[in-house]
Amino acid sequence: MAQRPPRSRPGRKLIFLAVLVIALLGTLVAGVQITKGEEDAASFAPKLALDLEGGTQLILTPKATDNSQVTQDDVDQAIEIIRQRVDASGVTEAEITSQGGQNIVVALPGQPSDETLDLVRQSAQLRFRPVLTVAGPGTIDPAALAAGDAAAQDPTAEPTEGATEAPSEGASEAPTAPPTREEIEAAARQAADTDGNGEFSTEPATEPADTSDPNWITEQVSYDFYTLDCTDPASRTGGTQDDPAAPLVTCSEDGSAKFILGPTALEGTGVESATAGLGTNAQGMSTGQWVVSLEMTGEGTRVFAEFSQRLLALPPPQNQFAVVLDGLVISNAQMTEAIPNGRAQISGNFTQETANKLANQLNFGSLPLNFEVQSEDQISATLGSEQLARGVLAGLIGAGLVILYMLWQYRGLGIVSVASLGIAAVLTYGVIALLSWTIGYRLSLPGVVGMIIAVGVTADSFIVYFERIRDEVREGRVLSAAVDHGWARARRTILASDAVNFLAAVVLYFLAVGGVQGFAFTLGLTTLIDLVVVMLFTHPVMQLLIRTKFFGQGHRLSGLEPRSLGATSVTYRGRGRFAPTAPARTAGSERELVGAAVAGATPDRVSGAARDGATGTRTRPVAGARPATTPTPHGSSVAPGTTNVTEPAAGPDSPPAAGPGSPPAAGPGSPSDGGPKASATPPAPAVGPDGRRLTIAERRAAERARQQGQERADGAAAGDPVTRPAGDGAAPAAPDGRAQDDTDSPTAGGER
Template sequence: MAPPTRRRRPGRTLLVLLGIVLTVFGSVFVGTKVSNASWTPGLALDLEGGTQLILTPVSSAGTPTSEDINQAISVIRQRVDASGVSEAEISRQGQRNIVVSLPGTPSQETLDLVRKSSQMDFRPVLAVDVGSPAPEPTATPTDSPTDTPTEEATPEPSASASATADGSVAGTVPGATTPTPEPSPSASSGAQSPSDAAYYLTPEVQQQFEDLDCSAEGALAGGEPGAADKAFVTCDTDGVYKYALGPIEIPGTQIDSATSGLQVLPNGGVGTEWVVNIKFTNAGTTTFAKTTERLLAQQPPQNQFAMVLDGLVISAPQVNTVIPNGQAEISGDFTQATAATLAQQLNFGSLPLTFQVESEQRVSATLGSEQLQAGLVAGLIGLVLVVIYSFLQYRALAILTVGSLVVAGVLTYGVIALLSWTQGYRLSLPGVAGLIIAIGITADSFIVYFERIRDELRDGRTLPAAVERGWDRARRTILASDAVNLLAAVVLYALSVGGVRGFAFTLGLTTVIDVIVVFLFTHPMMEIIARTRFWGGGHPLSGLDPRRLGAPERTRYVGRGKVVTGPRSTAGPEDAVEDEPVTDRKVPTPVGTGGMTIAERRAAERAAARRADAPTDAPQTTEGND
């Protein structure tokens, strides 16, 4: 007796796929009603055109160095990315020029953001809080912030260290608390103290501070540094913390130099901790001495001063001692890279650097449109060839191939439209090339699956049994192949820049969609059509005819002492017996018996003996007794 087979419910699997498709397109539909979503995916610069600006950094302190130009490109890229514009191209042209290409029609605010000059200044910290509001706070705020470790990629120090008598300053990241502002004593000169939170944190500033969400779109784009004699509310460059800052005390132009390196120990040796050393000008030395003297008497976090570059806080060290000589050392959880980054930012911000617009013009996408049309024609030709090959090779079974390709295309289009709305993704010409290649990747998965099924039919199994056994073998091959493609796409995306990343992204996306379609559409549909008369009965045009596949003739027992010699149909009353190989039980099969049961083998032996004594034109169907 054959063991019971697993009960399949392909209809439920198809409903899961339908739910995914409806979720994707439903989200885009809702976005078109409540936001700026569109059914047309966004196009990159090479397909849509855009605006190109050529900027030349100008400094009154001299000619900007190559490092200054690179830092300027980094600052502009951060501005553009934070403004929500994706697929922008920012590159260096010649020795001094910077070329910024923005796809589509950027807003005037974005263009002004790119053109504006950078400025650094030092401001006292009045209040600190987490960058995005928590829905349900679970901890009571305290008066003293705690040290919070951050990732190595952040340029802001993350652990406190004690200052030395020669004027070093310990870098620290403030905790996620907002201390209650307390009045600070005025300076001895009678002027208002920059650390006087009660004076500068007016109800209006306090409301701005509470409403600021550093995770909101455009919050990290930077902006105007604010009035020099007013309080200023901003975020850090990572969007982790938000600050309420006092008026400007030290402009960036009073920084003479900034370097990074290993800490020099008091005995003259070299330690293992990476630090940033700042040297101020004569004017900056005097101002910084007074600032550190005042901040030393404040309570956290008002004993910190924020370094503000391009309207964002790049570091907020805590003062642990008075620094009279204008030479400060910032220490903390620095790596070599993060220390060097902070030093470059300080040097860049110390320059009175402005951007002179050499040219601003619209860039057409004529060449890109022609290439897109050529690419779409090539993709259409490839799709037609795949369909023709499928019908020649698999006949009516190719209908399932075409249906799977249609489902994959619809799902891919919906996901790209959704990403264009939610993530600002723009489809570039290399991305279109990745979509065209996906046709071959998806077709490969179908071919592997169909050939596994046909191999099982050649071994004499029925179609339902061949589908299950072929799927068990094919899915491992499909997953291994798609895993290799996905790994290659991830590595290519991580190591490449520009348009190549667009190719890698679409290649990885379509690989994931291929797995979804094969598992949630192709296999369930194959289980359904295997139960139909056309495919399950082995019609010559179904692509699953055992005779056309070369299945060997077999003598089999059909009941009542009858045996039949000939190719087995892909469906029939013997399905329950033939489903037994699906359990993968290792049962020894006698040589020459073809895997028949004992009753079949005995009936076949008796039939063979009778045929040996019968005339040559005797029929092949013989009756016998068990």
């Protein structure tokens, strides 16, 4: 049983797109109203980057605390730390560069907050601290506290083995909503207030014996630990001016864990040098694993020897020490043996890149830098509003030229292109404005260039789609089928093209810095928007327009007129039916114009061959009949006294019969003929009996066979010895008494 093809529903896609646009613009409008008057309020206009708006510029000069020489490596490491601080604070499109190998220039777009400026001004310090406890990056779980989980009540408790396993079968599978901030703080207050007096003590209950003593964990430290969420990037900003003589609650640099650390055991100045390399065993053979080797100063060797000896006797995780840089844990290692000679080796799952990074950080910490602010000024835009206006003007000119070309090349289809470009522009502007509010994105001039290039990317998708439709029309499909088949073929090309553009944008974004990243970001964003517009707007609109008379019947201004596209082949309709033929363009040929199949063709536009093909018969006079004719009930003319031979039509390959009002067919030797003459050879069929389109070679072979058959038939008619007396409609009798025309004539035998 044949299955019906899936019904196309373009209206649903258009409704989904409308809901998407309304949701985007509605979110932006709500954000503008809700955040009105705030520092980072939403706006209908995207925020501009440093090159278009200007901002604040700070020039910092790093100074070593021991008056030693500051190297270029120290400056580069300081730039990386400042960039990490700025990026974590949510400021984008900032420019941080080195000036003359000694100064650091930090340019922040717009009006940065005082907190952001303080992050830039502060220096970074490296310290070694003992680990008192370590846990996952999240906050306390109020549900676990209510269930009496010991790990939720005691920050020093070790997590149980089943803490990370799947819930039991009896547990509810329904997802639970995440706890609110109020619930987290209430649970943390309950777990931290061990004496139940409603206040958090800041002093240890018992005097700690050393920096690894758990008594350093006070009620206030416990509360801070419970409420710290290291999955939030704001908690990993760094720049914390911690007290070296007090415990510290902080996150790891990558946000994978959070710690309670004891007071500082060794300052970064105790490190003489740090190098990355492949580790060796006791026999001096390479282990193939990357390690970081430390060498301490004289004072550092003495302190670290006592520190390592103490950690060996402690249970985990208190037998670990953490390396803290800029207030964040960059490494935590377990002590496996005492280090009396000041030469330590940190091993783990290091790669060459991570080992070199840690070595550089340790070297930077060995020479702590204080940043001296040389100047802090407000700078104007390097390009300014004039360049922005020119960029926008260039984009409008480019879009205008694309629109004019589409209208000239595609006529009515150009209107679909203009509407699609308008939808793409609305989506792009709305998304950029929304990202400016939510993630602090700022539009730079390279970003504007990326949006201008997106006009060509979007127009390219339309051209591929429209040309595919035209190709289907040229191949003989009706317009409604050409839209669906053209889309199936064009979709693969559009997806491949946009995938290449998006991949190039991703690679460029991660390999570039500064303004080039802005270009890559907008290029990738507009490529995704192009897919949305083509899938949810352009194709559904074409499906709706093809149902109208203007586009569906191939109006000459629609851009889909079959005759102008060169569609001249026969179209098979199915069930043995073919498209109606159009008037022949050249003598002796019958070619049909297809593509704009209009139902309801009138009978007077159908040729005589088509009418005979509908009835299954055609008539012709017997050779040698008299030229006098009499009308028949069907409106044709037949010579009196002749035999009408009725033959079944041969289908679309049969030569056309004479229609109403056409002159009678003259037999061989008739006065109007002037002698035997071969009739005009009909053209070879373009479609086979099975509905398959014939190739050019097959058509030529059929044409030759038809011509040879016609020549044989004409030759047989010209050499017929039978003659008829003038005025007598009967043929002379043969010697056997039968009329010769009854048996010998090729047309004898009545209806065949």
